Amino acid sequence: MSKFLSSRLKNLSAYTPGEQPRDRKYIKLNTNESPYPPSPEVIEAVDCQQVGMLNLYPDPTCKILKEKLAERYGVTPEMIFVSNGSDDILNFAFMAFCDREKGMAYCDITYGFYDVFAQLHGVPSEIIPLKEDFTVDVDRFAECGTNVVIANPNAPTGIALPLCDIERVARANRDSVVIVDEAYVDFGAESAVGLLVENENMLIVRTFSKSRSMAGARLGFAIGAPDLIADLELIKYSTNPYDINRLTQIAGAAAIDSDSYYFENADRIIETREYTTKRLRALGFEVIDSKANFVFARHPLFDGEKLYCRLRSEGILVRHFKGERIKQYLRITVGLPAEMEVLCETLEKILNERG
Ligand SMILES: *Cc1c(COP(=O)(O)O)cnc(C)c1O
Numbered sequence: 245m246s247k248f249l250s251s252r253l254k255n256l257s258a259y260t261p262g263e264q265p266r267d268r269k270y271i272k273l274n275t276n277e278s279p280y281p282p283s284p285e286v287i288e289a290v291d292c293q294q295v296g297m298l299n300l301y302p303d304p305t306c307k308i309l310k311e312k313l314a315e316r317y318g319v320t321p322e323m324i325f326v327s328n329g330s331d332d333i334l335n336f337a338f339m340a341f342c343d344r345e346k347g348m349a350y351c352d353i354t355y356g357f358y359d360v361f362a363q364l365h366g367v368p369s370e371i372i373p374l375k376e377d378f379t380v381d382v383d384r385f386a387e388c389g390t391n392v393v394i395a396n397p398n399a400p401t402g403i404a405l406p407l408c409d410i411e412r413v414a415r416a417n418r419d420s421v422v423i424v425d426e427a428y429v430d431f432g433a434e435s436a437v438g439l440l441v442e443n444e445n446m447l448i449v450r451t452f453s454k455s456r457s458m459a460g461a462r463l464g465f466a467i468g469a470p471d472l473i474a475d476l477e478l479i480k481y482s483t484n485p486y487d488i489n490r491l492t493q494i495a496g497a498a499a500i501d502s503d504s505y506y507f508e509n510a511d512r513i514i515e516t517r518e519y520t521t522k523r524l525r526a527l528g529f530e531v532i533d534s535k536a537n538f539v540f541a542r543h544p545l546f547d548g549e550k551l552y553c554r555l556r557s558e559g560i561l562v563r564h565f566k567g568e569r570i571k572q573y574l575r576i577t578v579g580l581p582a583e584m585e586v587l588c589e590t591l592e593k594i595l596n597e598r599g
Contacts, residue, residue, distance in 0.1 A: 330464030402534030
């Protein structure tokens with residue numbers, strides 16, 4: 245860092261994205277992307293005509309995209325916010341709803357960016373440990389009295405919280421915003437969208453990066469009461485009103501039109517997830533029941549980091565976290581059936597090496 249870096253930022257530890265090495269071809273099971281390509285409609289929508297219009301600014305209101313999302317989720321366009329990836333929206337939410345007095349509560353084991361945003365904005369964080377079995381401590385969230393962000397299903401555990409628990413947290417914290425990060429909800433969990441009518445303090449954050457095969461396009465959206473959405477717009481128009489580029493807006497609209505394609509892929513991923521879970525358990529792994537497009541697993545006899553390194557040397561990337569409670573685990577994205585087959589065979593080989 246330079247000597248010019250603001251003292252406010254000197255101790256900030258940034259988010260570490262999953263590695264994207266280029267030295268060889270890897271089976272990539274480390275960043276929870278979809279193994280399936282965007283729909284044919286999306287590929288067709290981003291055509292020469294659109295590319296030829298890149299000299300013109302995109303629509304800052306994202307009118308078409310918002311209308312399609314509103315229709316799709318049964319709300320009004322005023323209840324939709326769109327931005328350049330859901331990370332962007334979470335960042336805006338920290339800026340809009342938190343300050344030095346009003347903090348954010350989140351789990352000790354959850355999406356790593358919540359902690360980064362809290363540090364970045366100097367926001368007091370209330371870190372609520374997951375229970376022994378890695379489920380969310382709903383009682384403590386219900387009595388926290390501050391803003392809340394919960395990933396549902398949670399990452400990297402894949403465990404989903406029932407909607408009655410989400411509702412309880414929202415009702416118990418009426419003077420705070422309760423953010424539900426539903427990045428993985430399309431893989432078998434229940435969305436809290438139906439709770440918005442009675443819980444105007446709830447903000448649901450979603451992404452096109454996982455179930456809609458568009459991680460490379462950067463598109464996220466939020467659904468919530470119009471005044472919460474207006475707060476997010478205030479931040480967007482104070483930073484980067486054109487944050488969703490022309491190609492992504494077109495691609496996003498086409499993706500919503502081809503939702504049945506993505507549902508079929510989600511079903512395939514769920515099937516592959518269940519198969520992989522069985523295979524890993526047969527190899528002696530403890531695998532948490534996942535409602536996401538990844539599984540979280542550990543082997544009682546093998547060190548998590550060593551397994552990660554051995555897999556990497558065999559050309560398979562998975563995610564390993566160094567946190568004390570989870571350092572024996574691997575987070576494995578559910579890829580194509582053939583990729584999971586290679587994963588299981590390779591793991592079997594590694595486990596047998598030491599007999
Ligand atoms: C992947 C992920 C995001 C970020 O999604 P982008 O839209 O790609 O920025 C947000 N929250 C969770 C829990 C995620 O896993």
